[in-house]
Amino acid sequence: MIHLENLTKKYGEFTAVSNLNLTIPKGEIFGFIGPNGAGKTTTIKMMGGIMDPTSGSIDICGINMKDEPERAKKNIGFIPDRPYLYEKLTGMEFLRFIGNLYNVDNKSFTGKAEEKLNMFSLLSWADELIESYSHGMKQRLIMAAALLHDPEVMIVDEPMVGLDPVAVRMVKDLFKHLAGEGMTIFMSTHTLKVAEDVCDRIGVINKGVLIATGTVGELKKKSLLVDADLEDAFIKLTT
Amino acid sequence: MPGFLDDVLILLRPRFLSFKNPLVAANSKKEFYRNLFLGTAGFLFWIGIFIISLRTLKYFYRIEGLGDILVFKLLSMLVLTSFSFLIFSSILTSLSKLYLSRDLELVHSMPVSGNRIFFARWIESTADSSWMVVIYTLPVFVALGVVNKAGLFFYLNTALVLLSLSFIASGISSVLVMAAVFIIPAGRMKSILLFLGFTLFLTLFMVFRMLKPEQLVDPDVFATVVVYLDTLKAPSSPLLPSTWVYDSIKESLSGSLRSSFFHSALSWSFVSVIIFINILIADLIYRRGFSKSQTASSRVFRYKYSDFPFTGFLTGASRAFVVKEIKTFFRDQTQWSQLLLIGALVIIYVFNFSVLPLERAPIKTIYLQNLLAFLNMGLCLFVLTAVAGRFAYPAVSSERDAFWLVKASPVKIKTILWIKFFIYFLPLLILSEILIVATNIILQVDAFMMALSFISVLLIVPGIVSIGIGFGAAYPDFKSENPAQSVTSFGGLLFMMICAGYIMAVIILEAGPVYDIFMASVHQRSMTVLQWLRAVISFSIVIVISILAIILPMRFGEKGLSKVLP
Numbered sequence: 001m002i003h004l005e006n007l008t009k010k011y012g013e014f015t016a017v018s019n020l021n022l023t024i025p026k027g028e029i030f031g032f033i034g035p036n037g038a039g040k041t042t043t044i045k046m047m048g049g050i051m052d053p054t055s056g057s058i059d060i061c062g063i064n065m066k067d068e069p070e071r072a073k074k075n076i077g078f079i080p081d082r083p084y085l086y087e088k089l090t091g092m093e094f095l096r097f098i099g100n101l102y103n104v105d106n107k108s109f110t111g112k113a114e115e116k117l118n119m120f121s122l123l124s125w126a127d128e129l130i131e132s133y134s135h136g137m138k139q140r141l142i143m144a145a146a147l148l149h150d151p152e153v154m155i156v157d158e159p160m161v162g163l164d165p166v167a168v169r170m171v172k173d174l175f176k177h178l179a180g181e182g183m184t185i186f187m188s189t190h191t192l193k194v195a196e197d198v199c200d201r202i203g204v205i206n207k208g209v210l211i212a213t214g215t216v217g218e219l220k221k222k223s224l225l226v227d228a229d230l231e232d233a234f235i236k237l238t239t
Numbered sequence: 240m241p242g243f244l245d246d247v248l249i250l251l252r253p254r255f256l257s258f259k260n261p262l263v264a265a266n267s268k269k270e271f272y273r274n275l276f277l278g279t280a281g282f283l284f285w286i287g288i289f290i291i292s293l294r295t296l297k298y299f300y301r302i303e304g305l306g307d308i309l310v311f312k313l314l315s316m317l318v319l320t321s322f323s324f325l326i327f328s329s330i331l332t333s334l335s336k337l338y339l340s341r342d343l344e345l346v347h348s349m350p351v352s353g354n355r356i357f358f359a360r361w362i363e364s365t366a367d368s369s370w371m372v373v374i375y376t377l378p379v380f381v382a383l384g385v386v387n388k389a390g391l392f393f394y395l396n397t398a399l400v401l402l403s404l405s406f407i408a409s410g411i412s413s414v415l416v417m418a419a420v421f422i423i424p425a426g427r428m429k430s431i432l433l434f435l436g437f438t439l440f441l442t443l444f445m446v447f448r449m450l451k452p453e454q455l456v457d458p459d460v461f462a463t464v465v466v467y468l469d470t471l472k473a474p475s476s477p478l479l480p481s482t483w484v485y486d487s488i489k490e491s492l493s494g495s496l497r498s499s500f501f502h503s504a505l506s507w508s509f510v511s512v513i514i515f516i517n518i519l520i521a522d523l524i525y526r527r528g529f530s531k532s533q534t535a536s537s538r539v540f541r542y543k544y545s546d547f548p549f550t551g552f553l554t555g556a557s558r559a560f561v562v563k564e565i566k567t568f569f570r571d572q573t574q575w576s577q578l579l580l581i582g583a584l585v586i587i588y589v590f591n592f593s594v595l596p597l598e599r600a601p602i603k604t605i606y607l608q609n610l611l612a613f614l615n616m617g618l619c620l621f622v623l624t625a626v627a628g629r630f631a632y633p634a635v636s637s638e639r640d641a642f643w644l645v646k647a648s649p650v651k652i653k654t655i656l657w658i659k660f661f662i663y664f665l666p667l668l669i670l671s672e673i674l675i676v677a678t679n680i681i682l683q684v685d686a687f688m689m690a691l692s693f694i695s696v697l698l699i700v701p702g703i704v705s706i707g708i709g710f711g712a713a714y715p716d717f718k719s720e721n722p723a724q725s726v727t728s729f730g731g732l733l734f735m736m737i738c739a740g741y742i743m744a745v746i747i748l749e750a751g752p753v754y755d756i757f758m759a760s761v762h763q764r765s766m767t768v769l770q771w772l773r774a775v776i777s778f779s780i781v782i783v784i785s786i787l788a789i790i791l792p793m794r795f796g797e798k799g800l801s802k803v804l805p
């Protein structure tokens with residue numbers, strides 16, 4: 001479903017992501033963890049087609065991002081780390097904007113939009129301007145928008161930042177449910193608990209290099225710590 | 240007040256630090272050349288104003304008996320216009336500096352009292368709103384000094400007294416803004432801007448009417464020359480700050496230093512009074528007003544989702560952007576309040592034509608009409624360029640932080656640029672055609688000239704919009720607080736210059752053949768083969784460059800924008 005090959009990004013001389021190789025099968029939740037500045041957001045922006053890689057290739061559902069960016073992006077639900085939106089639209093109008101952009105057909109739109117808003121407890125805010133939303137509400141609105149066109153792949157940068165505990169629980173359950181229905185989810189996080197709870201597999205990135213991949217259990221073993229929790233494993237791996 | 244100035248200076252420090260010498264602190268070679276280019280262009284513009292002023296002044300002084308009076312009349316018009324301009328610009332700047340800027344939340348969380356924050360912000364706002372007006376009126380005064388062989392005192396006094404004028408304008412504006420924010424209920428910032436915008440419109444219009452510019456060129460309307468001279472000499476109201484400034488400059492020019500000094504002192508003492516009043520008022524209401532202004536404007540009425548009228552035929556991305564762009568535009572005060580300004584500009588423009596004393600002109604009327612129609616076409620297109628600079632040029636920058644959405648969407652950058660092109664093309668085309676047809680009707684031009692202007696505008700408007708969208712996309716500014724101001728940047732300057740070049744090229748290409756056609760019809764003979772050839776070639780070139788002007792800038796913008804990171 002997602003295939004990254006020798007993915008590299010340089011900002012001038014500085015290499016932010018170096019030679020990343022990854023394959024994520026359909027229906028898997030993949031957690032991308034690493035300390036601040038490791039290169040997670042950079043990788044995610046390249047996967048979302050927001051930024052071109054310096055070299056290497058990205059395939060989404062077998063479609064190459066460089067060759068057919070529009071077709072590849074149609075299959076992606078993209079959620080960035082900072083919820084910047086059009087502040088002067090209402091939640092509902094924003095969904096309509098996204099719906100038009102992704103060619104969601106008009107007949108099913110209203111039903112879908114209301115369902116998603118309800119799912120993220122935003123229905124009563126549907127007709128308020130986004131500028132009056134809180135950070136967490138904007139984050140939830142972006143998630144609702146990203147799911148509107150039933151993407152096959154979800155790419156999420158730090159999904160839990162700014163959400164309250166109820167929303168965190170809801171998002172975790174939602175991700176598991178969506179993956180169960182066949183959606184592939186790639187999420188970055190530095191909250192290890194989240195990674196441990198939801199992810200089928202985890203990749204650890206540090207200074208732009210992927211240093212380990214595997215299930216939580218495998219990673220714990222790799223760090224040669226018996227009975228350690230993921231936090232210890234993480235600190236051991238990245239220092 | 241112990242420590243007042245210390246606190247104010249600390250609050251201003253971030254601003255000083257980011258204001259390094261743009262040539263020394265340039266981060267890259269590219270930036271260096273960019274700044275150098277901007278600086279040179281600005282300097283040349285200054286010199287241009289200076290030379291034009293010098294020539295105009297010399298011309299006026301040659302008119303026996305009347306010259307002196309005319310010069311002083313012009314001077315007082317200049318001071319009054321600058322003053323109203325300063326007030327207008329500082330109303331907008333102080334509203335944004337005191338209540339709307341993004342960094343205000345941070346500043347207000349600091350342990351500093353409200354009136355100190357106010358004062359630091361007010362200084363910044365004064366500088367921001369007035370430096371351009373002051374710098375670009377200076378060459379006129381320098382020219383005046385040069386022509387009159389004035390001494391050093393004249394230049395020093397003029398600079399200082401103009402400075403006092405900007406302080407006064409800024410002080411008056413901030414009192415108005417603070418009072419408006421305080422009086423008008425929370426969540427009605429929109430209404431405030433409507434109110435301020437409307438006041439401004441009226442002020443501009445009144446000032447313009449007070450100046451009665453058409454009387455300068457038309458002494459006939461006065462019964463006798465004596466009455467005419469008297470009107471010119473009539474002093475302006477002694478209560479207006481601009482009068483003190485004008486008097487001070489006038490007296491220093493004629494060498495009466497004491498009298499000049501008196502008026503300067505009057506002006507500066509008013510500065511201290513207005514600052515004192517401002518600090519008092521700020522102490523009372525600034526912080527409360529700021530806290531009030533935090534309420535988002537949504538609660539005025541709910542935006543129940545509705546399908547937008549007239550957009551039913553659009554689908555997909557074009558529908559998405561058309562609806563978004565229109566709604567955001569009308570909900571964003573900083574955007575639509577500019578419409579008022581443009582309205583004022585247009586009315587003043589058309590009005591100017593209606594008062595031209597065409598009947599009394601000594602030259603043959605048809606000839607003059609055609610000349611004016613040509614001039615009018617050029618002016619209309621320059622007005623259009625200014626409007627496009629306000630709306631089409633910032634079209635891409637106005638995506639601001641939400642630009643990632645555009646990049647992540649399954650739509651080509653090219654498609655989005657063309658959608659934006661059409662969103663701005665239609666209204667701008669309608670505006671310019673109305674302008675050109677209305678003014679041509681007032682000028683009573685013949686059918687040929689009417690058709691020619693109509694078609695030329697039809698050809699040129701898409702080019703100008705395309706240059707606006709294209710250069711706005713190639714040099715986007717997603718970080719600025721007010722995207723409408725992005726036209727003052729490097730890319731905006733390029734946009735203005737290229738548009739000016741394009742318009743002039745078309746007018747020059749058309750002027751020759753039109754003259755031939757016109758002369759042929761006046762003398763009732765047919766044009767020679769050579770003249771026909773020239774006409775065909777000229778008009779063909781106009782069509783070719785117009786097509787290029789539509790295609791090339793959009794390509795340039797697409798290339799540039801593809802490289803930009805959100």
Ligand SMILES: Nc1ncnc2c1ncn2[C@@H]1O[C@H](COP(=O)(O)OP(=O)(O)O)[C@@H](O)[C@H]1O
Nearest residue numbers: 011016034035036037038039040041042043804
């Ligand atoms: N636009 C940029 N220009 C230059 N360097 C950048 C840019 N964006 C990120 N970086 C650098 O790349 C590295 C990786 O950043 P990022 O991908 O944002 O890390 P994170 O894993 O925290 O999301 C950091 O060292 C950061 O400083």
Ligand SMILES: [Mg+2]
Nearest residue numbers: 040041042081
């Ligand atoms: Mg990040």
